[in-house]
Amino acid sequence: MNWEKEAGRLADRVADPDSRWLAPVATVPRHELVPRWWEADGTGAWVLRNGADDPAAWAQAAYGDRSLVTRVGPLHADRAGPGDRPEGLPTSSATLPSLVVRMLRHGRLGDGLSLLDLGTGAGGLTAYASRRIGDHLVTSLDVDPYLTEAAGVRLAAMGLLHPTFVTADATTRVPGAYERIVSTVGLPAGPGLRPVLAALVPGGRIATTIGRTSLIVTGWKHNDGDVVGVVERDTAGFMLTRSGDDYPPALxxxxxxxxxxxxxxxxxxxxxxxxxxxxxxxxxxxxxxxxxxxxxxxxxxxxxxxxxxxxxxxxxxxxxxxxxxxxxxxxxxxxxxxxxxxxxxxxxxxGSLPLLGARVRITPDGVVHLSRGGWRGSLGDR
Structure with a gap:
């Protein structure tokens, strides 16, 4: 596979010619992060795809601007057999590169600033950020120990030896302190958001979606502990933050x-x-x-x-x-x-809803307060 050519084409699709993210996307062999994945077959069933069995399809999937499901329920594609047919919701994926780049832009990364990547997944955001600001500044956290281990091994094979990988439930514990936090999972408003807010240093910036919504919230942390910002005029559909091996049963x-x-x-x-x-x-x-x-x-x-x-x-x-x-x-x-x-x-x-462009204040208790004109709303206080 001529992955350099494929990655270059992908970079041209998801980043402008003068973008600082052009080179990171063009120099990450994304196919190595997703050797196997799940595809829906149109009937509600999941079918395993193994990249090595069809290199052309592998290249098309890995370097297309699309998300690839890597885990359904508790079953990782890496650990599945050809006859496995998992049931349930996707629980991990390799996020489409254009959305990864958008979230990194919302995060306002900078030279010398430490970054926490919440939701390791396949490791794509960690890889792009490591190429851009230096791998020693990047920490990646996921609740799934296999994901953090696999991403660490695969990034090391790319020469990215120094990102820190942490296995933890972000709704209960986030070790360390960071100047930037970018989340590619939907964080729960309320008590489950408190550990993430506590890990953001005053003056730091967070970019995340709020669980069960498509709202991308960005903000800066003030000395009083509040995070103040906006709902971006942009949307994303990330998976909910998990606290265990799978999501709780649906109702x-x-x-x-x-x-x-x-x-x-x-x-x-x-x-x-x-x-x-x-x-x-x-x-x-x-x-x-x-x-x-x-x-x-x-x-x-x-x-x-x-x-x-x-x-x-x-x-x-x-x-x-x-x-x-x-x-x-x-x-x-x-x-x-x-x-x-x-x-x-x-x-x-x-003609519109008052969400996109709304002002945001997230208090240390994790409640997300929204306002736009005379409208007020909140998430996480019930």
Whole structure:
């Protein structure tokens, strides 16, 4: 494989000709970070891909601007056999390079400034940052010991011998102190964010997404411990921070109830059925107004059905033919489809939601306070 040529093409795609990130992307053999990966086969099943079996497909995958899933549930692609068919959600990936570069830009890295990379994954961000500012300034943290070990070995083979790799749960402990923190996992607002904030030195800068949202939050830490910044006019869909070997089980019982129950109320919705997980701004605003909601979506091409469930026992099901007004069934203490429609009302009335560009203040307790004009919202205080 002529990886130098492929990496050069990738660099030209994801960085401008005068960018300081052009050379790091062009000089990292990304295929070595992802020798095996999982691909969805279109039926919901995961199929193992081994790069060495098809070098052309390996090059196309590794040097395309795409994310590659490297772990599903607790099963790493590196450790899987040809017949393995894991079930569950992706739990680690090699993030698409253009998004890695965008997050590094949001982080405002600089010469001599220490960096914490939260969410080692395949090691791509650590590799790019090490090329740019020097590997001795970079620390990479992940909850998965295999990921930190594998990334360390693979980066060392590239001549990057000095990044520090730490295995820890960032929601409970972040060793060290850093002048820059860039996270490629969605950090939880509230108590789980406290250890990360404590590891950022006064005057330091953080760039992260907030869990269950697509919001990229950046800010500078003040001497009083507050981090003050903005919601960038940019979005990202990172995996949630994990505290263990896999994500906690989804609210499967409630989803089953939502699929079959008549519910306590039945009505006609105002707007067409939407896949909430893919409607990033709607999903983000729903997390602000009704935190903790999980969603699912099904379609056979004509009939579209969306489900919302909440840990308090609330659920909603909306079904319609294509763009027709949906029939909505709801149960539990909250009316979740009503909460979603209030967000959509605001979007349609005002033409936008007040999230992107909002001012941010993150207090040491991990609560994310948002404001824009006369609007106020928060994450992590409930």
């Amino acid at each position: 499967t019982g409630l989803f089953a109830l939502a699929r079959t129950s008549e519910g306590e109320t039945t009505g006609i919705g105002r707007y067409p059925v939407v896949d909430v997980a893919e409607a990033w701004e709607l999903r983000s605003m729903l997390e602000v107004t009704t935190p903790g909601v999980e969603s699912a979506f099904e379609t056979d091409g004509e009939t579209r059905t969306a489900y919302l469930v909440h840990p308090d026992g609330s659920w909603a099901r909306a079904t319609a033919e294509w763009t027709d007004p949906p029939e909505v069934h709801q149960g539990g203490p909250q009316r979740l489809w009503g909460a979603l429609e209030r967000v959509r009302n605001r979007l349609n009335t005002e």
